[in-house]
Amino acid sequence: MITLYNMTGVPVVYADEDCRALYDVQGNIVAWFAQEHLYSLNGRYLGWAHQGWIYDRDGHPALFAENAIGGPERPSLHNKARALPNRIRLAPLPATLPRRQPRPARRHRAASWSRRSGLEYFSQ
Numbered sequence: 001m002i003t004l005y006n007m008t009g010v011p012v013v014y015a016d017e018d019c020r021a022l023y024d025v026q027g028n029i030v031a032w033f034a035q036e037h038l039y040s041l042n043g044r045y046l047g048w049a050h051q052g053w054i055y056d057r058d059g060h061p062a063l064f065a066e067n068a069i070g071g072p073e074r075p076s077l078h079n080k081a082r083a084l085p086n087r088i089r090l091a092p093l094p095a096t097l098p099r100r101q102p103r104p105a106r107r108h109r110a111a112s113w114s115r116r117s118g119l120e121y122f123s124q
Contacts (some may be wrong), residue, residue, distance in 0.1 A: 004054060005062040009075035012063055015051035020093055022122075027088040030122045031056065031120070034100060040122060043098035047121075054121070059107030060114035062121045072111055 002015040004022070013022040013030055021032045031038050031046055038046045038054060047056045052068030055061055063069045068074070114121065 002065050003062065004065055005075075005077060006063060006112045007075065009077045010118075012121075015065075016090060017103050019062070023090055025088070027090045029091050030119070031098075032093060032097060035048065035099075037103060039098075039100055041098070045101045045102045045103040053109075055109060056114040056116055057104065057105075057107075058114070060110045060111070060112060062114035062117045065067065071109075072113055 001017065002019070003011050004013050004015065006012045011025075013024060015022055019033055020079060021029045022038070024030050029041060031040055033039075033049070036049045038048060040046055045057065047062065049055075052065040052071060052073050053061045056061040064071060064074060066077065
């Protein structure tokens with residue numbers, strides 16, 4: 001599991017080892033990847049992943065992995081709940097994923113944090 005943190009260093013979601021989906025702490029899928037692009041459960045385009053960062057639709061970094069490269073200044077990571085508990089069962093990725101929303105032209109990566117740096121990122 002790969003832990004993704006918000007702008008304050010709090011763990012928010014977890015990527016599976018194959019980076020096919022992002023999961024909440026209960027093991028529910030909150031988003032899925034199509035290559036480096038990220039989509040909500042209903043197929044809405046959310047942003048993209050690059051060098052350990054998750055960027056929002058406007059190119060602002062919203063979440064980061066511990067080994068992320070570049071990006072804005074990162075906070076100290078909270079030790080509490082860093083890793084997804086082993087007892088959590090991850091929901092399987094559906095065999096048929098929803099139709100993907102066309103993605104807009106990729107924006108330049110911004111240096112400032114997204115206004116949505118947490119679970120609210122997935123409801124944009």
